[in-house]
Amino acid sequence: MQEITTYLAPSRLDAALQAMVDGDATVLCGGTDLAPQTESGARLYTAKLLNIRRIEGLGDIDAGGDKVRIGAVATINEIRRHPALAAIAPVLVEAAEHFASDQIRNAASVGGNICNASPAGDMIPPLLVLGASVELACWRGDAVQTRRIPLDQFFLSPGKTVKLPEELLTAIVFDRPAADFVGKFRKSGPRPALEISTVSVALGARVADGRLSDVRVAMGSVAPTPLRARHVEAALEGKPLDAASIAAAVTATAEDAKPIDDVRASAWYRGHLVRVFVEEVLNDVRGN
């Protein structure tokens, strides 16, 4: 078992990244995943424990311009209560609304939700339909280096991402959604609160004259990672939103969702929920 030899809580990003260069830092943000995972032994600490919550500016939310930027340590409740985000990206706020409990939402960060890389991470499907990218930073060549990865290329398998151990997720960025963009989110669990999603579905699209374009559909808990449902998207792209296109989209879910049986639900039930949710969100949009 690894002994933690150093604890750091830097106020500057460069100091945090310098502490990460050897890839031996365990990043601590809200701790709502890290604490239970390390207590149960599912996850081991490394030599350094690095608290990133004191880094100045890392929780800032900038939703005023053409690019929306959400700092990694912003909490779920900060997103939920952000008036500008509610105005331009209500799908994200809707997901935040149904996230865990109020106490967890005060502690949990959006960056932690993404880096934990659970197929059930609730902030991920809405960010996928907003076309978000993540910004990764590291210390290389005596300077801060950053790269951007589209969120749909970030996840590899449960708990695994393309992020290197020396990299910190610093922000989530996406283009300000167009005025005719609509977004919807559905999640299900046995209880409306404090539930890890059995299945979640998000839809984002531009709607003009009853036709959908730039369609993005994302799903959680139907595969080893959250995913973009490309077949469902293809069934809807450029189509008038009517009974025929909705039926085609529902049928296409079988191509994208490859759920498994586990303690929370059977594969059959998950497949069923995905069909119901896709139909519901499309009917919602049609009704508007």
Add this chain to the structure above:
Amino acid sequence: MMSVETEIRFKLNGREVCLKVPVTMKTLTMLRDKLGMTGTKYACGEGECGACTIRIDGKTVNSCLMYAVDCDGRELVTIEGLRTPEGLHPMQQAFVDHGAIQCGFCMPGMIMQADYLVENNPKLTREEAQRGLEGNLCRCTGYTKVLDAVEAVVEKKCCGRC
């Protein structure tokens, strides 16, 4: 599990505290086992029940998930800090008056969260209270009376003092 210790300083119910904690220790363990503040309860230890709810810089969190090192430089309020010089806090009094307390184990967390909700929304509706308390489980299932108590505080008809 071995881990280094680090010194932290913070305000606990208005009082300066300085102590050394193992860096993986949770705030709940620090409060109960290091500081003898046993008002905050340990039940599930994994964020599901809310018995360990405290305030940190004004916001409620589950202290069983929060690393004690993260208290450094911040302000904590526990159920012990809610009491006013005149006596019980209005939310505590309302819980008593409405018979919301059965075994009492969930109550410190329940009251901390209820007080936080009302402070942030003086016009809190019963439904909003219900949603805001979703992370607080009561094994005695006295939820109706809990909501009655919160509603009474919102309507300021719980006691003469508030």
